[in-house]
Amino acid sequence: MIEYINxxxxxxxxxxxxxxxxxxxxxxxxxxxxHRPTPEKGKPYESGVEPTxxxxxxxxxxxxxxxxxxxxxxVETVFLYPWAVAYNQLGLFALVEVLIFIALLxxxxxxxxxxxxxxxx
Amino acid sequence: xxVTLASYxxxxxxxxxxxxxxALTKRNAVVVLLCIELMLNAVNLNLVAxxxxxxxxxxxxxxxxxxxxxxxxxxxxxxxxxxxALYRRRSTVNVDEMDTLKR
Amino acid sequence: xxxxxxxxLDWNWGAMAPELxxxxxATLMTILxxxxxxxxxxxxxxxLGLAGxxxxxxxxxxxxxAEPTHILYDMYRVDDFANAFKLVFLAGAAFAxxxxxxxxxxxxxxxxxxxxxxxxxxxxxxxxTGLLGAMMLASAADLIVLFVGLEVLALSSYILVALRRQxxxxxxxAFKYVVNGGIASAITLYGMxxxxxxxxxxxxxxxxxxxxxxxxxGNAYLVYVAFFFLVxxxxxxxxxxxxxxxxxxxxxxxxxxxxxxLAVVSKAAGFALLLRxxxxxxxxxxxxxxxxxxxxxxxxxYVGAVAAASMIIGNTVALRQTNVKRMMAYSSIAHAGxxxxxxxxxxxxxxxxxxxxxxAYLFMTMGAFxxxxxxxRDRGSEDLRAFAGLFRRxxxxxxxxxxxxxxxxxxxxxxGFIGKFYLFLSAVGRExxxxxxxxxxxSVVSFVYYFAVIRQMFLRxxxxxxxxxxxxxxxxxxxAxxxxxxxxxxxxxxxxxxxxxxxxxxxxxxxxxxx
Numbered sequence: 001m002i003e004y005i006n007x008x009x010x011x012x013x014x015x016x017x018x019x020x021x022x023x024x025x026x027x028x029x030x031x032x033x034x035h036r037p038t039p040e041k042g043k044p045y046e047s048g049v050e051p052t053x054x055x056x057x058x059x060x061x062x063x064x065x066x067x068x069x070x071x072x073x074x075v076e077t078v079f080l081y082p083w084a085v086a087y088n089q090l091g092l093f094a095l096v097e098v099l100i101f102i103a104l105l106x107x108x109x110x111x112x113x114x115x116x117x118x119x120x121x
Numbered sequence: 122x123x124v125t126l127a128s129y130x131x132x133x134x135x136x137x138x139x140x141x142x143x144a145l146t147k148r149n150a151v152v153v154l155l156c157i158e159l160m161l162n163a164v165n166l167n168l169v170a171x172x173x174x175x176x177x178x179x180x181x182x183x184x185x186x187x188x189x190x191x192x193x194x195x196x197x198x199x200x201x202x203x204x205x206a207l208y209r210r211r212s213t214v215n216v217d218e219m220d221t222l223k224r
Numbered sequence: 225x226x227x228x229x230x231x232x233l234d235w236n237w238g239a240m241a242p243e244l245x246x247x248x249x250a251t252l253m254t255i256l257x258x259x260x261x262x263x264x265x266x267x268x269x270x271x272l273g274l275a276g277x278x279x280x281x282x283x284x285x286x287x288x289x290a291e292p293t294h295i296l297y298d299m300y301r302v303d304d305f306a307n308a309f310k311l312v313f314l315a316g317a318a319f320a321x322x323x324x325x326x327x328x329x330x331x332x333x334x335x336x337x338x339x340x341x342x343x344x345x346x347x348x349x350x351x352x353t354g355l356l357g358a359m360m361l362a363s364a365a366d367l368i369v370l371f372v373g374l375e376v377l378a379l380s381s382y383i384l385v386a387l388r389r390q391x392x393x394x395x396x397x398a399f400k401y402v403v404n405g406g407i408a409s410a411i412t413l414y415g416m417x418x419x420x421x422x423x424x425x426x427x428x429x430x431x432x433x434x435x436x437x438x439x440x441x442g443n444a445y446l447v448y449v450a451f452f453f454l455v456x457x458x459x460x461x462x463x464x465x466x467x468x469x470x471x472x473x474x475x476x477x478x479x480x481x482x483x484x485x486l487a488v489v490s491k492a493a494g495f496a497l498l499l500r501x502x503x504x505x506x507x508x509x510x511x512x513x514x515x516x517x518x519x520x521x522x523x524x525x526y527v528g529a530v531a532a533a534s535m536i537i538g539n540t541v542a543l544r545q546t547n548v549k550r551m552m553a554y555s556s557i558a559h560a561g562x563x564x565x566x567x568x569x570x571x572x573x574x575x576x577x578x579x580x581x582x583x584a585y586l587f588m589t590m591g592a593f594x595x596x597x598x599x600x601r602d603r604g605s606e607d608l609r610a611f612a613g614l615f616r617r618x619x620x621x622x623x624x625x626x627x628x629x630x631x632x633x634x635x636x637x638x639x640g641f642i643g644k645f646y647l648f649l650s651a652v653g654r655e656x657x658x659x660x661x662x663x664x665x666x667s668v669v670s671f672v673y674y675f676a677v678i679r680q681m682f683l684r685x686x687x688x689x690x691x692x693x694x695x696x697x698x699x700x701x702x703x704a705x706x707x708x709x710x711x712x713x714x715x716x717x718x719x720x721x722x723x724x725x726x727x728x729x730x731x732x733x734x735x736x737x738x739x
Contacts, residue, residue, distance in 0.1 A: 137410075137414055140410070141407070141410075141411075144403065144406075144407050145407075150399065150403075153403055154403070154406070157403070157406040157407060157410060160407070160410035160411075160414070161409075161410050161413065163410075163414065164410060164413040164414050164416075164417050167414070167417040167418070167421065168417045168420060168421075170421075171417065171420055171421035171424075172420075175420075175421050175424060176421075176422070176424065176438075177423065177424020177425070177434070178424065179424050179425070181368075181420065181424075181425060181426045182417075182420055182421075182426075184368065184426075185367065185368050185371075185416075185417075185420065185426060188368050188371065188372060189371075189413065192371070192372065192375045195375070195379055196375070196378075196379065196402070196406055196409075199379055199382050199383060199402060200382075200399075200402045200403070200406065202386075203382065203386045203395060203398045203399050203402055204399060206386060206389050206395045206398075207395045207396060207399055210390075210392050210395060211392065
C-alpha cells in the first residue's frame, strides 16, 4: 500500500516540475529580453510575404473528397498487415481471401476514378 | 508501477461518457461525428485492455478492434459525405438548424 | 501446395453460397454500372439483382433442414434460424428492388425534378449490399461477424436514404440516421466489449458458457451492464421507443422503396440480432440462489418495458401525423413493440411466433408502401389527403390498401390478426397481463389512424374526372403478391404455422458443434 502511494507522490512531483519549468522559463525570459514592439513584429510570419485576407479561408470541397478516399484506403490496409505477417502459416486459402479483398478495393478505386473524384477541376 | 485492468476500463468509460455526452448535446455536426469516434475508440481501448489484462486474455479482442477501426473509418466517411451534401444545400453545419422535418 | 489447393476445393462452399451469390451479383452490377455510358437506362441492372436474389433464395432453401454447419473457424453458422431469417430478408429485398425499378422508371418520383436520383446503379446494388449485411448478421456465430454484418447493412442504408441528394429532407434524414446509427453501434459495441472481456472469447456459444461462470463468480454487475448496452443498441436498430427518434425523419426523407426496405429488412435484421445475440449469450444465466433463469425472470421485464413504451408511443403519436410515410413510421415503431412481446414473454414458441408475425408484417408493410408510392407519385404529395377519393379513381388499388391497413391494424381474417393473436397468447400464457392489455388497447387506438386513410379513400371525393392511378407492372406484382399472401395467411394460417413448427428447426441455434 505504501509503495502504491509512493508511486503517486512520484507522479505528483513530476507534474509539479512539469508545470514549474515552463512557467519559470517564461517569466525569466520576460525580465531578461528587451521589449520594443513595432507593427512589423506583430504580423504573422508567412515566409516574408505580406499576409493578405483572413486566415479563415474556405478550402475547396474537393480536399474533403480526397481526404475521405484516403482515409478509407489507408485504413483498409490494416487487414493486410496481419495477413502478411502470418503468411507462411495461413497458406493458399488466406491468399485467395486477400485477393478477393484487394479486388473489391480495386473496384472501389475504379468507382472513384469513373465518378471523376480523382481529377481536380 | 503496475497499471491494472480497472484503470483502463475507467479511462474507456470516461471516454465513452464524454463521447456520448458530446454526441447528444453538441451543435456542430462535425463535432458530433468526432464524439461518435470517441465512443468507438473507448470500445477499442476496452477490447485491447481485456485482451491483454483480462481474466481470459487472448488475441480475439485485438482482432475485434482492428475491425472496429476500419468500420469506424467507413462510417465517418459516409457521415462526412452526407454532411457535405447537406452543407451544399443548407450552408450550415449547425445541428439545430436541421429542422425541416419537424412539425 | 497440392494439399493447399485441395483445402480450398474441399471447403464447404455450399454453406456460404447464398451470400457469395449476392456479393457476386452486387459486384457485377457495380462493374456494369461503371462500364455503361452515362445516359443509359440502368434498370436492367435491377433485373440482374433480382435474378441473384432468386438464385440465393433457392440456395438458402436447399440448406433448410440440413445439419447446422460451422465454417471459417466457427465464425459463421448456417442453421435453420439463419435460413428462415434469410428467406424473409431475400423476399423483402426483392420487393424493394421491384419498387425501386418503378421509382426511377418513366413517371416515377425519382425520375426527375427535385427528388430525382441520378445514381441509379447505386440505388439497385446498395439494396443488395444491405441485404448481404442482413444475411451475414443472421448467420453470425461470432461477435465480430455480427458487428460487421450489422454495419454493412447500416452503411448501405445510410447511403440509400441520402440518394435523393437535391431533396433537403432526404439529406437531413440521412444525417440524423448516421448520427443515431453511429451512437447506437457504439453503444452495442461497448456492450459487446464487456461480453468479450468477461468470457475471453468472441464466439457466441463460448460467450454463453463463459457468461454463466462470470455471473456466478461475482461479475454479475458487469453482466447486467452488458445486457443493458446491448438492448439499447438493438432498440435503436429496430426503432423501438424510447430510441425511435430517427425513424420518422428517415422514413419520410427516404425514397419510398428504401423506406419499405428499412421498415422490413432492416427491422427484421434487428430482430435476428436480438435473438441471436441475447438468447445465445444470456439464456444460460441462472440466479444462484433459486436457480431461476435470469432471462425469464428478471431481464425480460426490461424488454417488456421497451415493448410497452413502443406500442404506446408509436400508436398515440401516429394519430397526429398528416404525412402518410411519417404515420407509417410511427406504425412501424408500434410494430417493433408488438414484435418484442414474444421476446419478453419468452415461451418455447418464441421463434415461430416472431417469425409468423415478421412474415405477415413483411407482406402488409410492403403492400402498403407500394400503394403509397403509387399514390404519392400520382398526386405529387405524401399527405393523407392525397388518398381522397382513391376508391372512385382506382377501386382495386383502394381495396388492396384497405386490406393492408386492416391487416396492420390486426382485424380478423387477415395475416396481421393471426400473428397478433399468437403474440397476445404468448403474453397471456406467461401471465404478463399488463403487456397483453397494453397490446390490445394500443391496437384499438391504432384503428383510428389506419381508418383515417380508409375514410379518405372511400368517403372523400377527389376532383371530378380524374383518371385512375397508373400501376406499373413491377409495383402491381408487389401489391398482388402481398395482398394474396395477406389474405392466405389470414384465412389459412395452418400450412404456414406447420412449416414454421416442423420444417424449420429453430432450436438448432443452441446446438454446439458436432465434432
